[in-house]
Structure formats: structure tokens, C-alpha cells
Amino acid sequence: MAKKKSEMFRRILQTFKVSIFPSKCLACGLFFHQKQDKPAGKTPFDQIVHDPIETVFYRVMTPFLCSSCLSDFSPVQSPFCTQCGRMFESKSGDNHQCGDCIQNKTLCSGIRAAGIYRGALKSNIHALKYNNKVHLARPLGRLLFSSFMKYYNASTIDYIMPVPLHISRLKQRGFNQAAMLIRQWPVLFSQTEHRCIPIDCKNLARKRKTLSQTGLGKKKRKQNVKDAFAVKDKSNISGKHVLLIDDVYTTGSTCDECAKTLISKGAKTVSVLALARAD
Numbered sequence: 001m002a003k004k005k006s007e008m009f010r011r012i013l014q015t016f017k018v019s020i021f022p023s024k025c026l027a028c029g030l031f032f033h034q035k036q037d038k039p040a041g042k043t044p045f046d047q048i049v050h051d052p053i054e055t056v057f058y059r060v061m062t063p064f065l066c067s068s069c070l071s072d073f074s075p076v077q078s079p080f081c082t083q084c085g086r087m088f089e090s091k092s093g094d095n096h097q098c099g100d101c102i103q104n105k106t107l108c109s110g111i112r113a114a115g116i117y118r119g120a121l122k123s124n125i126h127a128l129k130y131n132n133k134v135h136l137a138r139p140l141g142r143l144l145f146s147s148f149m150k151y152y153n154a155s156t157i158d159y160i161m162p163v164p165l166h167i168s169r170l171k172q173r174g175f176n177q178a179a180m181l182i183r184q185w186p187v188l189f190s191q192t193e194h195r196c197i198p199i200d201c202k203n204l205a206r207k208r209k210t211l212s213q214t215g216l217g218k219k220k221r222k223q224n225v226k227d228a229f230a231v232k233d234k235s236n237i238s239g240k241h242v243l244l245i246d247d248v249y250t251t252g253s254t255c256d257e258c259a260k261t262l263i264s265k266g267a268k269t270v271s272v273l274a275l276a277r278a279d
């Protein structure tokens with residue numbers, strides 16, 4: 001009874017706060033009044049799983065973005081390449097392999113992303129990584145989980161691994177953004193009929209310090225991460241399907257290098273899921 005009363009009091013206080021104090025949009029910086037019917041973290045789970053990704057973005061980001069930025073989201077839409085995930089310019093037809101992927105066998109298979117790295121998604125990834133807005137990991141992680149449920153058969157994946165940071169970068173930033181995005185996934189899995197896929201943040205490590213990939217061309221990016229990763233316990237990944245998680249997928253150099261390392265140590269398949277991808 002006391003719990004019910006305090007919850008009611010909290011809601012009244014929240015409604016009061018929301019109606020009096022505007023929030024600052026985390027993408028454009030303008031002040032806006034939050035919609036009171038959609039408090040943070042209250043998105044019904046079945047909507048996260050079944051709604052189109054742009055609707056999920058709208059729902060999970062409502063507390064953080066003004067209405068203009070809420071509509072500034074570009075989802076990855078069909079038709080796209082079944083291998084590298086790049087969207088085709090033509091908006092008709094089914095998903096299929098692109099010419100590049102037919103000619104060049106890639107190490108990663110089934111590369112997918114929730115949205116294109118621009119607009120409000122880009123601003124929010126920046127806010128999370130560089131402005132310490134760690135509370136964004138929860139809504140963005142739910143958006144990522146929504147993509148996961150849409151694109152993958154959970155029963156075929158053995159391990160989920162975030163792309164690791166070097167220990168020096170980890171100390172400097174204080175967290176690995178890719179690991180933060182999937183921290184609540186065990187709870188989300190428990191609401192599905194699927195078993196919780198083990199999340200392993202330790203087995204794959206970045207053994208060498210690398211430059212930030214930002215601003216580097218494709219060739220330089222490849223050189224920058226060459227032999228940068230190591231697997232600590234190969235018995236764990238032998239014959240397994242690993243899903244790599246990253247915040248942004250650009251040229252794929254980092255994920256390819258991770259995949260090369262994992263496959264050389266016995267992993268059977270490496271797939272990639274990112275929050276955003278370059279178009």
C-alpha cells in the first residue's frame with residue numbers, strides 16, 4: 001500500500017516537473033516540453049520487438065529529443081545487401097547480395113544496423129561517447145535490441161561480444177559504449193521466449209593501442225587495427241557463432257579485424273550488429 005502511494009506521489013511529481021521545467025534536446029540543444037504520456041523507460045516491451053524501427057526510435061527517445069529531432073532519424077530499410085547490410089539506392093525489390101560482396105568474400109556475415117549514422121542518432125551516439133551522457137545507453141540499447149530481434153535468429157547465436165576498447169581508452173572514457181548498449185539485454189531477453197544469449201565482454205581484447213578511426217581513410221583504418229585484437233580463451237569460441245556489437249559501423253575495418261582474430265581461433269561465424277552505419 002505504502003509502495004503504491006509512493007509510486008503515485010512520484011508520478012504526480014514527475015507530471016508537475018515535466019509541465020513546469022522544459023528539457024534540453026540532446027541533439028539540437030533547444031528546450032522542449034516532454035510529452036507526459038510517454039515517461040522514460042516505460043515503452044511496452046512487445047512494441048520494442050514488433051514495431052518498425054523508426055517507431056521504436058520515436059518511443060525510446062521521446063524523453064530526450066524535441067519533436068523535430070525525433071523525426072530526424074533514418075532507419076536502415078529494405079532493400080539492403082544481405083551480407084554487408086548496405087542499402088540499395090533503388091527502393092524496390094528484395095534484399096540480396098551486392099556486387100562487392102559477391103566478388104569479395106568478407107569475414108563478417110550478416111552485418112546489420114538500426115539506422116544511418118546521421119541526424120539525431122549521430123548526435124546521441126556522440127553525446128553518449130564524448131559527453132558522458134551514459135543514461136542514453138538504456139534507450140539506445142533498447143533500439144539496438146529491437147534491431148537484433150528483427151534481423152537475427154537468436155537460437156543460432158552462441159555469444160554476444162562488444163568490440164573491445166584498449167585498456168587505456170577504457171580508463172580514459174570510463175566505459176565501453178558497445179558494452180553499455182547491451183548491458184540491459186539479459187533483462188530484455190528474459191521477456192522473450194528466447195534463452196539469454198551469453199554476453200562475453202572479456203574473451204576478445206584489444207591488445208594494442210590504436211588511433212581513433214575517425215578521420216582515417218579505408219586503407220589507414222585497416223592498417224590502424226591490424227593485429228590489434230586477441231582471444232584469451234579459444235576453447236570457448238571453437239565452432240561457435242559470435243555476434244559482434246559496435247556503436248558505429250563505418251568501413252568495417254575494426255569488425256573485420258575482430259572477425260579475423262575470432263575465426264583464426266576457431267569461431268565458425270562472426271556477425272555484426274551496430275547501432276548506426278555509414279550510408
Ligand SMILES: [Zn+2]
Pocket residue numbers: 025026027028029030065066067068069070
Ligand atoms: Zn532537437
Ligand SMILES: [Zn+2]
Pocket residue numbers: 081082083084085086097098099100101
Ligand atoms: Zn554487400
